[in-house]
Amino acid sequence: DWDNWVKSICEKNQWKAPRQSSPLIWRELIDRGGRGALVGDLDDFQEYAHCYYGSILNHFMTNTSALFRSIAEENAQQHIRDLELNEQHIKQTVNPYHICIIGADHPCAYGLFPDLRSSNLFPNRDICLRLTTHDPTKLSSLQAIAMEI
Structure with missing residues (x-):
């Protein structure tokens, strides 16, 4: 089903289909019209993003796991605060x-x-x-x- 969808999108936009079954990535300039431009598969997208964003992307890629851990910890703390606030609200109103x-x-x-x-x-x-x-x-x-x- 995936392969058929990729094939139909590539034929519609006159692109050469990527060689792998990874995500199909393209960009479109919606404001200016025109057809989309094929970026490629995941590897091509990472290369494209690296060229476009440069050192910002390098910093993000090296600190991703620490960033995700920090986000997860912040989410957990916020969840605990929300539970405590909800419990206080219930105690005050009931x-x-x-x-x-x-x-x-x-x-x-x-x-x-x-x-x-x-x-x-x-x-x-x-x-x-x-x-x-x-x-x-x-x-x-x-x-x-x-x-x-």
């Missing part, structure tokens, strides 16, 4: 009411949960419910209630 229900396994408490979730009781506020029981055998029923809520 300030729920903390409600602890002791004996939450009792049937009366089960009837209380829909009222606590109602927006009329605590308008525009989040709530954080803590359900406790004195009977360790009823912990699984509390977990089921918590999932319902």
Whole structure:
């Protein structure tokens, strides 16, 4: 598929196809019109860029790995800062009411949960419910209630 595409582009622009299957690189002067000029494959492009940019390119090529490491480190630090800022924002904007229900396994408490979730009781506020029981055998029923809520 790649070879057919390269062949069709080269025929369309009357270029001699490059000898390798590396990227096909050409330049176009879009502002002035005219057809594109074939630069060649990757090796030809590197030579073209070296002639055009000279010592700037040499400096870039010798310091590329250090540059990429520096960029990666900067990106990682920025990501950590973004996470910290997001966490601070959440802590500042979310300030729920903390409600602890002791004996939450009792049937009366089960009837209380829909009222606590109602927006009329605590308008525009989040709530954080803590359900406790004195009977360790009823912990699984509390977990089921918590999932319902």
